[in-house]
Amino acid sequence: MDTNKNSYTIIYTIALVAVVATILALVSIGLKDRQQTNIDVEKQSNILGCAGLAQDVKNASDKNAYIQEEFKKYITEALVINADGDIIVREDISKTDKINQCAAFKIKPKEQFDIIKKIEAASEADKKALKDKLQLPVFVCNTPNEGVNYIISGYGAGLWGPIWTYMAIKEDGTGIAGALFDHEGETPGLGGDIVTEKFRNQFTDKIFIENGSMVPVRIVKGGVKDKAHEVDALSGATITSKAVETMVNSWLAYYQPFLYKNAKNK
Amino acid sequence: MAMDKKIFTTPIIKANPITVLVLGICSALAVTVKLEPAIVMGISVTLVTGLSSFLISLIRKTIPNRIRIIVQLVVVAMFVILISEFLKAFVYDVSKQLSVYVGLIITNCIIMGRIEAFGLTEKPLPSLVDGLANGLGYGLILVIVALFRELLGSGTILGTQVIPQSLYEAGYMNNGLFIMPPMALILIGCLIWIQRSFQKEDN
Numbered sequence: 001m002d003t004n005k006n007s008y009t010i011i012y013t014i015a016l017v018a019v020v021a022t023i024l025a026l027v028s029i030g031l032k033d034r035q036q037t038n039i040d041v042e043k044q045s046n047i048l049g050c051a052g053l054a055q056d057v058k059n060a061s062d063k064n065a066y067i068q069e070e071f072k073k074y075i076t077e078a079l080v081i082n083a084d085g086d087i088i089v090r091e092d093i094s095k096t097d098k099i100n101q102c103a104a105f106k107i108k109p110k111e112q113f114d115i116i117k118k119i120e121a122a123s124e125a126d127k128k129a130l131k132d133k134l135q136l137p138v139f140v141c142n143t144p145n146e147g148v149n150y151i152i153s154g155y156g157a158g159l160w161g162p163i164w165t166y167m168a169i170k171e172d173g174t175g176i177a178g179a180l181f182d183h184e185g186e187t188p189g190l191g192g193d194i195v196t197e198k199f200r201n202q203f204t205d206k207i208f209i210e211n212g213s214m215v216p217v218r219i220v221k222g223g224v225k226d227k228a229h230e231v232d233a234l235s236g237a238t239i240t241s242k243a244v245e246t247m248v249n250s251w252l253a254y255y256q257p258f259l260y261k262n263a264k265n266k
Numbered sequence: 267m268a269m270d271k272k273i274f275t276t277p278i279i280k281a282n283p284i285t286v287l288v289l290g291i292c293s294a295l296a297v298t299v300k301l302e303p304a305i306v307m308g309i310s311v312t313l314v315t316g317l318s319s320f321l322i323s324l325i326r327k328t329i330p331n332r333i334r335i336i337v338q339l340v341v342v343a344m345f346v347i348l349i350s351e352f353l354k355a356f357v358y359d360v361s362k363q364l365s366v367y368v369g370l371i372i373t374n375c376i377i378m379g380r381i382e383a384f385g386l387t388e389k390p391l392p393s394l395v396d397g398l399a400n401g402l403g404y405g406l407i408l409v410i411v412a413l414f415r416e417l418l419g420s421g422t423i424l425g426t427q428v429i430p431q432s433l434y435e436a437g438y439m440n441n442g443l444f445i446m447p448p449m450a451l452i453l454i455g456c457l458i459w460i461q462r463s464f465q466k467e468d469n
Contacts, residue, residue: 004332
């Protein structure tokens with residue numbers, strides 16, 4: 001057969017694409033549930049991890065079951081709040097069967113980040129309408145040692161792709177109890193090191209509200225001088241470090257009304 | 267079978283895709299900061315080169331010559347997406363580590379190079395062997411480079427600290443240059459140098 005004929009070439013391409021597309025579609029559908037479970041468990045593990053919980057995961061025989069059990073043990077409530085810091089949805093975790101069905105859990109940080117970007121670019125008149133759309137998740141966590149923590153989420157732009165964070169805020173709403181960072185495609189060994197314990201542990205006990213007003217957490221080069229507010233930057237990863245700083249402070253600011261209204265000292 | 271053995275052994279050292287053919291350099295710079303992603307990348311590329319060479323060789327007589335590159339690309343992309351999907355479903359942690367680099371396997375010149383040079387003209391089984399061997403040769407260089415970069419750049423191997431803490435206290439410092447891509451290029455240059463000085467008779 002003449003494989004160089006135009007008709008043959010066209011039919012060949014169509015058939016090839018159809019076959020490949022079918023295979024990929026079937027595999028994608030077949031693996032979707034597993035992948036989604038992995039993503040959900042990862043998120044639960046991050047939420048617990050920022051408060052220093054569920055650290056025995058490496059020894060657990062069934063990682064997924066262990067994380068879900070720990071989540072139910074320590075996280076008491078899942079809240080959704082609006083831009084003014086009022087609680088819109090309050091769900092009791094111990095009464096829900098499926099954690100991934102909670103309203104707070106289903107909120108996608110990326111969508112909220114897009115709304116925030118729009119708010120920042122919008123004129124004063126449009127800001128109000130956009131702010132009504134904003135919904136932020138809060139997980140109330142009952143830690144064994146430090147009382148209640150409010151676990152909040154954040155999302156931002158790194159050097160190569162998105163970066164995100166979960167931060168545990170102390171009961172009085174003025175300090176960070178713990179933070180956890182993750183990224184999609186920062187350079188391994190450089191910006192990718194934001195996930196390391198060495199980096200994230202530095203955020204513990206940072207104070208971001210002093211005398212009732214916000215003091216940004218700063219990420220500095222060349223040694224920390226002010227221990228209550230400064231964190232050492234990653235060497236060789238200036239842009240990622242800056243991105244973390246921007247993300248942490250902007251999300252703390254968005255959560256501040258909630259923390260102000262609900263935290264113990266006012 | 268004597269023929270098959272040579273197909274398998276040559277690409278690993280004698281005609282190594284990185285040090286001799288100088289293909290796939292970009293990804294060798296990108297994923298070699300740490301050993302673990304380098305190993306997973308080596309395995310993934312080995313699978314993709316092997317399987318896509320095999321499949322292309324199976325259908326080689328039906329491929330219209332004018333669109334053969336596109337056909338190769340579709341086949342390679344299919345395997346890469348399959349691997350990415352399986353990593354996400356079964357070894358989620360690893361897939362997160364490799365993140366964007368899995369997708370970039372598609373652009374790895376070794377894969378297309380081997381299909382063009384071997385898979386299109388040879389029988390399926392030798393093509394499979396040739397693809398796997400080239401992937402292994404690529405993986406070998408990746409592992410060597412990553413080992414040095416992780417050891418000297420971060421003081422760890424596979425994430426475990428191997429340089430004793432006492433040495434740090436005595437003033438030893440990790441070499442930041444090893445984390446940067448230029449050092450990977452220099453290391454690969456050194457490997458090429460070492461290999462060529464042993465293989466002079468071939469020229």
